[in-house]
Amino acid sequence: MFTLPDDQFMGLTEITILLIAAFAYILIVPGRWRGWVLLVGSIVGMYWLFPVQNIRWLEYGLATATLVITIVSWFITRPTGKRARKFTNEDRLVVVIVVLMVLAFTFAREVDFLDSLISRPPPLPSVAMALLVVGMLLVLMLRLPPRLQMTFGLLAIIGVFIVIRLPFLTTAAAAFLRQNAGQDASLAAPIDIGWLGFSYVAFRLIHTIRDRQSGLLPALSLREYLTYVLFLPAYVSGPIDRAERFLEDDRALADTRLQDPHRITVGLSRIGVGLFKKFIIADSLAVISLSATLVDQAGGAGSLWLMLYAYAFRLYFDFSGYTDIAIGLGVLFGIELPENFNRPYLKQSIAAFWQSWHMTLSNWAKSYVYSPLSRSLIKQRKLSNGQIVMVANLATMVVIGLWHGMTLPFLAWGLWHGAGLTVHKLWSDRTRKWYRGLRDTPNKQLAWEITGVLLTFHFVLLGWVWFALPDLQSALSTFSRLLGGGA
Numbered sequence: 001m002f003t004l005p006d007d008q009f010m011g012l013t014e015i016t017i018l019l020i021a022a023f024a025y026i027l028i029v030p031g032r033w034r035g036w037v038l039l040v041g042s043i044v045g046m047y048w049l050f051p052v053q054n055i056r057w058l059e060y061g062l063a064t065a066t067l068v069i070t071i072v073s074w075f076i077t078r079p080t081g082k083r084a085r086k087f088t089n090e091d092r093l094v095v096v097i098v099v100l101m102v103l104a105f106t107f108a109r110e111v112d113f114l115d116s117l118i119s120r121p122p123p124l125p126s127v128a129m130a131l132l133v134v135g136m137l138l139v140l141m142l143r144l145p146p147r148l149q150m151t152f153g154l155l156a157i158i159g160v161f162i163v164i165r166l167p168f169l170t171t172a173a174a175a176f177l178r179q180n181a182g183q184d185a186s187l188a189a190p191i192d193i194g195w196l197g198f199s200y201v202a203f204r205l206i207h208t209i210r211d212r213q214s215g216l217l218p219a220l221s222l223r224e225y226l227t228y229v230l231f232l233p234a235y236v237s238g239p240i241d242r243a244e245r246f247l248e249d250d251r252a253l254a255d256t257r258l259q260d261p262h263r264i265t266v267g268l269s270r271i272g273v274g275l276f277k278k279f280i281i282a283d284s285l286a287v288i289s290l291s292a293t294l295v296d297q298a299g300g301a302g303s304l305w306l307m308l309y310a311y312a313f314r315l316y317f318d319f320s321g322y323t324d325i326a327i328g329l330g331v332l333f334g335i336e337l338p339e340n341f342n343r344p345y346l347k348q349s350i351a352a353f354w355q356s357w358h359m360t361l362s363n364w365a366k367s368y369v370y371s372p373l374s375r376s377l378i379k380q381r382k383l384s385n386g387q388i389v390m391v392a393n394l395a396t397m398v399v400i401g402l403w404h405g406m407t408l409p410f411l412a413w414g415l416w417h418g419a420g421l422t423v424h425k426l427w428s429d430r431t432r433k434w435y436r437g438l439r440d441t442p443n444k445q446l447a448w449e450i451t452g453v454l455l456t457f458h459f460v461l462l463g464w465v466w467f468a469l470p471d472l473q474s475a476l477s478t479f480s481r482l483l484g485g486g487a
Contacts, residue, residue, distance in 0.1 A: 012279065014049065015271075018232070018233070019329070019332075022332035023332070025037060025258075025332075025333060031253065031254035031256075038253075038333060038335075039097075039223050042226075042232045046067075047060070048117050048118070049197075050196050052120075053193070055193075056120060056181040056182070057122040060105065062193075062198075066197070066230070070201070070205065070226055071098070071222070072141070073208060073209060074222050074226070076141075076142075076146070076152075076153045077208050079212075090223060091221060094221075094226065102127065102131065105117070105118055105121055106122065107124070108120075147213075153205075157202050157209075158206075160198070160202075164193055164195050165403075165405060170190040171192075172188075174188035174189060174193055175188035199403060200235065201230075203240050203361075204240065207243065207364065210367075211243070217244070220243060220247060224251075227246075228247070228250070233326040233329035233330045234326050234337055238360060239326065239339070240363075241338055249334060249335045250335070266331055267328045267329070267331035267332040270325075271324070271325050274321045274324030274327075276321070277321030278318055278321030278322060279321075282317040282318035285310045285314035288306065288307060289307060289311040289314045289468075290468045290469070291307075292469055292474060294307055295469065295474065300481075301483075308468075312461050312464050316344070316345065320340070320341040323341060327339070340358055341357060341358070342356035343356060344356040344460075348452030348453050348456060349424050350420040350421055350459060351424055369399050370392050370395075370396040373391070374388055374389075377392065389426075393418045394419070395418070397415070398414035398415060398418060401413045401415075407470075420463075435448075
């Protein structure tokens with residue numbers, strides 16, 4: 001069960017089109033219009049990338065819902081009090097542009113070009129009525145106290161995420177949508193709702209709401225906020241940028257020298273590396289990677305270990321390859337996306353691994369799960385320091401596991417890494433003085449470092465068994481076979 005948070009990714013065709021668009025953007029778009037072009041292009045690209053759904057009108061509906069949720073989140077994260085930011089003419093213009101685009105996409109039935117962008121949109125009157133209702137609900141919501149608005153917004157985003165991730169809730173939602181679309185509700189299945197990019201969108205929205213609650217979020221215009229959340233190169237597979245960092249690049253676009261040969265070389269080189277990682281290495285390893293299909297065909301422990309090694313490196317080259325492509329495209333468009341990987345399989349501890357694997361996700365989880373939970377537990381003074389570390393680590397890694405999918409194997413994977421981080425913390429606290437003493441004996445220090453790399457890699461490697469297989473029974477059986485036991 002190879003999966004990432006959103007398992008619909010850009011293929012070579014889509015990447016080629018984005019690359020052509022990037023060069024058109026570099027050569028044609030004047031500096032003062034770059035931010036607007038990124039906004040419109042990201043919205044168009046979101047609709048374009050959305051996969052066709054089994055339920056009538058759903059791909060259009062989910063893409064439009066992403067826009068609506070993002071706009072509502074901007075409204076509730078605007079500064080209040082002395083720092084309040086007025087609803088400007090630019091913001092009004094953005095609302096008009098978005099509404100006109102959403103309505104224009106309904107003409108895909110009659111216009112061939114739009115039909116290639118999005119298939120089977122609902123009728124224009126239905127969309128117009130839905131937007132009117134959403135606008136009225138937004139006006140009512142904004143009458144609530146700001147703190148209540150943000151609390152409601154957080155709960156709504158988390159609720160939607162749970163519905164589309166928890167199989168039985170997704171099936172129930174699919175049955176409801178099928179019934180309202182005049183389709184057979186008995187055929188409903190979790191696969192019916194494929195909300196492209198929502199995992200990353202949700203984390204960005206939660207980041208902005210929580211930072212507004214803490215008073216840390218800078219004031220963003222609606223155009224800046226929408227572009228940050230929907231920036232197309234990072235929309236599907238990350239990285240999870242921070243709003244304040246993205247804002248610096250966005251506001252500097254007019255003066256950025258996009259035609260600088262060094263910038264273009266860096267962007268193209270990064271894209272080239274990513275393409276090689278993903279479409280040459282990762283796709284080649286996919287043939288022999290551990291999976292629910294191949295695990296039953298393995299002749300013995302040796303074959304299973306080979307499949308597991310292949311899976312581990314496939315996962316790394318696949319995900320880091322897409323990250324390289326996103327970063328390279330971002331460079332061409334004038335946005336420096338953050339790094340996401342730093343040789344994770346060469347780290348000497350599980351803590352160092354998580355500081356170098358999907359780093360933007362790790363930083364997000366540290367900021368919005370680990371740190372606030374730890375502070376809360378410390379204030380309560382009911383647990384020892386070791387217990388606080390254990391609870392915080394387990395909770396954080398469970399959140400990361402369930403972000404990938406709300407199933408028992410992903411829960412087990414989260415617990416696996418949470419336990420590993422806790423054991424490492426307890427071990428390092430008790431051996432810090434001994435480890436510093438190894439500096440006087442370089443050979444012993446090198447031997448211990450190599451041992452740390454091997455132990456960490458194989459701990460992570462065995463953890464991928466939970467990630468790769470669809471149920472606990474298959475995973476436990478595979479563990480037994482890997483360690484020399486029977487099926």
